[in-house]
Amino acid sequence: MMLSFEEMVRYGQDEDIMVENILEVTNRKVVNILENITDGYFALDRSWRFTYLNKASEKIFFNSRENLLGRIIWEVIPEHINQAFFELYSKAITEQKPVYFEMQICPEGDWVEVHAYPTEDGLSVYFRDITQRKQIEVALRRSEERSARLLKEITRLERLQLIEKMAGCISHEIRNPLTTVRGFLQLLSKNVEFVRYQEYFDLMIEELDRANAIITEYLSLSNNNSVELKLLNLNQIIEKLLPLIQADALMTDKYIELELQEVPDLLLNKSEIHQLLLNLVRNGLEAMFTGGCLTIKTYTEGEDVVLAVKDQGQGMPPSVLEKIGTLFFSTKDNGTGLGLPICYSIARRHNASITIETSAQGTIVFVKFKQQAVDN
Known part of the structure; x- marks a missing residue:
């Protein structure tokens, strides 16, 4: 049956209206979805x-x-x-x-x-x-970083403990013949036949003394015996050591500044804290140019007593910071690489921790002692 022109127009209009209605319903549904x-x-x-x-x-x-x-x-x-x-x-x-x-x-x-x-x-x-996802990612990343630092510290401690065991045996075996050689050199140097060689004898004895000093440092790593701890004040130890520290600084036209806050007494070994402090101070002084100032601070941080040694050097690149504390690693031409490992060893025997912060403005070494150690 053929539709008339009018019927076709009317049918087309009805179809357009139907499409518009469908589009309107669809649009409302889409908007409703977006709104919800x-x-x-x-x-x-x-x-x-x-x-x-x-x-x-x-x-x-x-x-x-x-x-x-x-x-x-x-x-x-x-x-x-x-x-x-x-x-x-x-x-x-x-x-x-x-x-x-x-x-x-x-x-x-x-x-x-x-x-x-x-x-x-x-x-x-x-x-x-995605805030929650980002927070989880940050937490995971921090956890991985903490795990990596912990693994690195465990590896370092295991290596240090192995070397400590070796140090006690090897160092004594080396020191004994050196002492014998030094004694014979001193004896021969007094012989009139060798007077003209006195300069050589002095040089040999001086080198033996330097080797002995290195062995003495090395032996301190093997000090696994529990050290004698007494109730002492960190500030008093620093103040008594100040003249020696100032003398070291003035020899190279550098300066020492103390910022000592009131801190509680701790169970410490005076001799080992002396060595710890001298090692840190001398490292800081050697890192600075003439006119630099090295600052020694003490303060409490929560339940910790903190010793901080801050220099005005140029800081350390990440590649050096990563190796700091590794036995025999040194950036100095004549360095033994024993100074900081000894500091770590002393800190461990005092239930303390060492952390390092560095930038282009200098380096700060933090030694954190637990106050609970006094109660124990």
Whole structure:
């Protein structure tokens, strides 16, 4: 049956109305979905003006939809116009390609992941809160870093303990023949037949004494016996040692400054704390140029008593900092690489810990003693 022209027009109009109704229902459903999802969504026209925002998107702009519709996004968040945020949105529109990125809403604020899709009218942007995921990632990264530091410390301690065991045996075996050789050299140097060689004898004895000094340091690593601890005040030990420290500093036109706060008494071995302090001070002095000032501080931090030695050197690169405390590692031409390992060994016997901070302005070595040690 053929339809008349009027019937065809009427049928077409009815079909258009039906399509419009379907589109309207579909649009309401889409809007309803967008309004009820917890993720944010907003649309921009080609002039960067907001044409639509769902309820969740108000969170990122800290403003209501009513105040945002029709406004240019860069007037709402001008702080982002010169950042990657702006560049990526522009890229999506100019290249007609979707972009994805993660951003922090503000310093110390929430994190969001953003998907921006170009459209005929402008840009559709979908984003979701990933703050919890970021917090988990940070926690995992910190945990991995702590584990790596712990493994490194365990490895260092195991190596140090092995060397400590070797030191006691080997050092004694070397020191005994050296003492014998030194004695015969002194005896021969007094013989009138060898007077003309006195300069050589002095040089040989001096080198033997230097070797003996290194062995003495090495032996201190093998001191696994429990040291005698007495209730002493760290400030008093530093003040009594100050003249010797100042003499070392003045020899190279450098200066010592004390910043000693009141600290409680600790169970300490005076001789070992002397050695610890002298090693740290001499390292600091050698790291500085003429005129530099080395600061020795004491203070309490929670349940710890802290000894801090700060120099005004040029700091250490990461490659050096990583090896600091390794036996025989030294950045000095004539260094033995025993100074800091001995400090670590002394700290361990006092239930203390050593940490190092370094920058272009200098290095600070922190020795933290547990106050609980007094009660024990």
